[in-house]
Amino acid sequence: MKAFELYDATTVDQAVELLQQHGPTSKVLAGGSDLVTGVMKDWVHGPGMPYPNVLIDITTIPGMHGITVGDSGLKIGAATTLTDIVESEEIRATWPVLSDSAFSVASPLIRNFATLGGNLNQRPRCWFLRGENFPCYKKGGDFCFAVTGDNTYNAVIGGELCYIVHPSDTATALLALNAKTTIAGPAGQREVAFDDYFIGPREDVLRENILQANELMVDVTVPTPAANTKMAWTKLKDRQVYDFALTSVAVVATVDGGVWQEGRIVLGGVAPVPWRATVVEEALAGKDIRSAAKTAAALIRGQARPLSNNAYKVDIAIGLTERMLLSLVA
Numbered sequence: 290m291k292a293f294e295l296y297d298a299t300t301v302d303q304a305v306e307l308l309q310q311h312g313p314t315s316k317v318l319a320g321g322s323d324l325v326t327g328v329m330k331d332w333v334h335g336p337g338m339p340y341p342n343v344l345i346d347i348t349t350i351p352g353m354h355g356i357t358v359g360d361s362g363l364k365i366g367a368a369t370t371l372t373d374i375v376e377s378e379e380i381r382a383t384w385p386v387l388s389d390s391a392f393s394v395a396s397p398l399i400r401n402f403a404t405l406g407g408n409l410n411q412r413p414r415c416w417f418l419r420g421e422n423f424p425c426y427k428k429g430g431d432f433c434f435a436v437t438g439d440n441t442y443n444a445v446i447g448g449e450l451c452y453i454v455h456p457s458d459t460a461t462a463l464l465a466l467n468a469k470t471t472i473a474g475p476a477g478q479r480e481v482a483f484d485d486y487f488i489g490p491r492e493d494v495l496r497e498n499i500l501q502a503n504e505l506m507v508d509v510t511v512p513t514p515a516a517n518t519k520m521a522w523t524k525l526k527d528r529q530v531y532d533f534a535l536t537s538v539a540v541v542a543t544v545d546g547g548v549w550q551e552g553r554i555v556l557g558g559v560a561p562v563p564w565r566a567t568v569v570e571e572a573l574a575g576k577d578i579r580s581a582a583k584t585a586a587a588l589i590r591g592q593a594r595p596l597s598n599n600a601y602k603v604d605i606a607i608g609l610t611e612r613m614l615l616s617l618v619a
């Protein structure tokens with residue numbers, strides 16, 4: 290690992306100024322559980338992706354931490370730890386899908402210092418991206434090694450060019466909750482819905498979201514759910530101890546007398562972005578969930594283009610989606 294400069298920012302404006310001053314080789318540092326212990330020690334850099342020489346710690350900014358609940362919803366500072374989210378009784382009572390997703394991340398020790406902003410902006414875990422000998426698209430190369438190599442854990446949906454899967458569990462839940470984030474940059478602050486935050490390889494193969502090099506995430510806001518809202522979350526892993534999702538499913542929907550009114554279904558571990566299964570949502574509109582769940586969930590197959598070793602994920606995605614839908618009316 291190379292030496293780097295470290296700045297402790299004390300305000301959001303100062304952090305933005307430092308990012309501007311040092312350019313694309315500077316990075317926002319939160320808990321460091323991915324940036325320092327992963328990215329900087331793995332080989333997640335190349336011609337298209339400079340090695341971070343300057344780290345700007347944002348956990349030293351007082352206003353970046355904390356959870357507040359008001360009439361319109363929930364606000365979480367980007368530097369709030371995942372443990373704080375898991376332990377919040379208010380989040381557990383009203384937005385259980387977010388508690389469950391945060392609880393499913395890594396281990397208690399990591400959740401104690403890993404932050405929400407870091408979890409949402411962490412880099413993918415593809416072993417070719419993280420491996421020394423693979424100059425893939427994300428590192429400025431011109432090949433995705435998952436296409437011909439071991440692609441057991443890679444994308445089965447939307448994986449054009451690059452077949453990473455988005456690694457964040459909280460992203461899946463927040464997209465299902467129709468959440469937004471506040472981004473700070475040189476031109477001030479702006480709010481962006483998570484619907485528009487994550488981007489796939491066709492839009493820009495070098496990154497996974499719209500955040501520019503001189504911007505940072507300040508907070509996340511989640512609306513108060515409408516009456517009759519039901520939520521469900523599940524995550525299948527290869528092993529019982531901490532691991533990333535083979536596939537996860539978050540469902541947030543209004544349900545009346547067992548009938549699907551309006552809702553969002555988001556899958557993790559299957560695509561380069563947290564993937565919204567709109568095809569399933571549309572098939573459920575106005576239908577009795579118990580009778581429609583199986584056929585609706587099966588529509589995922591039509592969206593999937595698995596690689597040589599990962600067709601099993603499509604079956605898992607369909608099975609877990611059906612199971613979560615039925616759990617809404619159990």
Ligand SMILES: Cc1cc2nc3c(=O)[nH]c(=O)nc-3n(C[C@H](O)[C@H](O)[C@H](O)COP(=O)(O)OP(=O)(O)OC[C@H]3O[C@@H](n4cnc5c(N)ncnc54)[C@H](O)[C@@H]3O)c2cc1C
Binds near residue numbers: 395459
């Ligand atoms: C053993 C292990 C198991 C794991 N298992 C899971 C899992 O099951 N599910 C899962 O979702 N994750 C998992 N992770 C990933 C882990 O959750 C992330 O490493 C962690 O959430 C990152 O948070 P951090 O605060 O440490 O971020 P950092 O490592 O500090 O930052 C990560 C990235 O986000 C950027 N960043 C951080 N904060 C901001 C901000 N406010 N604005 C803009 N950019 C920002 C950084 O520049 C960096 O690029 C695992 C990690 C490990 C080491």
